[in-house]
Amino acid sequence: MRLGGGTRVLITGASRGIGAALARALAARGCELGLVARDKAALDALVAVLPGAGHRALPADVADREAIAAAAADFGRVDVVVANAGIAHYGPWLELDPERERQMTDVNWTGTLNTLRATLAGMVERGGGHVVVVSSGAALRTFPGAAVYGATKAAQRGFAEGLWHDLDGTGVGVTIVYPGEIETSLHDHQREKLPSWRQGQEADVDDCAAAIVAGVEKDRRGVYFPPQVRLLQAVHGLSPKLADLVLRRLRGRSAAPRSR
Numbered sequence: 382m383r384l385g386g387g388t389r390v391l392i393t394g395a396s397r398g399i400g401a402a403l404a405r406a407l408a409a410r411g412c413e414l415g416l417v418a419r420d421k422a423a424l425d426a427l428v429a430v431l432p433g434a435g436h437r438a439l440p441a442d443v444a445d446r447e448a449i450a451a452a453a454a455d456f457g458r459v460d461v462v463v464a465n466a467g468i469a470h471y472g473p474w475l476e477l478d479p480e481r482e483r484q485m486t487d488v489n490w491t492g493t494l495n496t497l498r499a500t501l502a503g504m505v506e507r508g509g510g511h512v513v514v515v516s517s518g519a520a521l522r523t524f525p526g527a528a529v530y531g532a533t534k535a536a537q538r539g540f541a542e543g544l545w546h547d548l549d550g551t552g553v554g555v556t557i558v559y560p561g562e563i564e565t566s567l568h569d570h571q572r573e574k575l576p577s578w579r580q581g582q583e584a585d586v587d588d589c590a591a592a593i594v595a596g597v598e599k600d601r602r603g604v605y606f607p608p609q610v611r612l613l614q615a616v617h618g619l620s621p622k623l624a625d626l627v628l629r630r631l632r633g634r635s636a637a638p639r640s641r
């Protein structure tokens with residue numbers, strides 16, 4: 382669907398990173414935005430600098446079904462919803478605090494359900510709209526130290542793929558986004574503890590937002606950014622063992638330490 386003047390877009394995780402970059406890209410096109418995150422001050426600051434009018438800061442925790450439902454109701458009609466809010470805690474699973482595991486599940490996965498529960502029925506009733514689910518390359522192949530994070534991202538992917546079929550004939554499109562490594566604050570709380578395979582160069586966040594905008598406008602089923610993420614899917618789908626070999630060569634042994 383065309384994203385331009387009068388298109389009303391609700392974005393979760395909009396206070397920074399991919400969500401904020403998407404907000405800047407869509408506001409520049411004339412869309413009216415409902416911006417959700419927990420940090421109200423950051424949302425207010427973003428609204429103050431975005432071009433255009435009608436943008437709203439809607440502070441809410443996506444893990445809280447009633448809170449995100451109230452935020453969406455407050456915004457009103459939603460033409461496009463972007464379920465983007467997410468958190469990441471890396472480390473070997475046995476060493477992961479179960480509380481972190483619960484938070485990733487509640488925000489990344491249940492938060493996606495809560496966000497779409499609050500917005501999708503209205504789109505179907507009106508006979509048009511678009512759902513964007515920001516998953517991850519980790520949904521296509523989970524890396525060491527990211528077992529729970531990868532599982533939450535794979536849950537988003539499985540759900541959105543089913544939804545894509547469910548919504549046949551409703552006029553509502555679905556795009557699943559598979560970012561690779563993007564320059565945001567997702568890992569700022571544990572930069573020094575990231576596994577060495579995750580310490581490579583990160584792609585530009587505004588380029589990622591531009592790829593998402595283009596993907597929605599072309600009604601793409603998947604957006605892979607950077608494009609090598611699609612290659613990862615293809616190689617891993619063909620043979621996980623082959624993907625191990627390729628990744629070890631590209632990222633070192635920490636990317637696929639187990640050989641049998």
Ligand SMILES: NC(=O)c1ccc[n+]([C@@H]2O[C@H](COP(=O)([O-])OP(=O)(O)OC[C@H]3O[C@@H](n4cnc5c(N)ncnc54)[C@H](OP(=O)(O)O)[C@@H]3O)[C@@H](O)[C@H]2O)c1
Nearest residue numbers: 394396397398399418419420442443466467563565566567
């Ligand atoms: N960056 C990458 O390399 C990468 C790669 C693959 C996938 N992704 C996915 O991209 C999405 C965006 O991440 P990012 O990289 O832009 O990270 P980020 O810079 O840390 O931004 C995360 C956003 O999510 C919001 N958020 C976190 N918990 C929330 C909650 N409970 N309720 C509402 N909002 C919440 C944060 O705002 P508040 O803290 O104010 O709530 C923030 O706006 C995530 O789903 C992530 O998994 C990122």
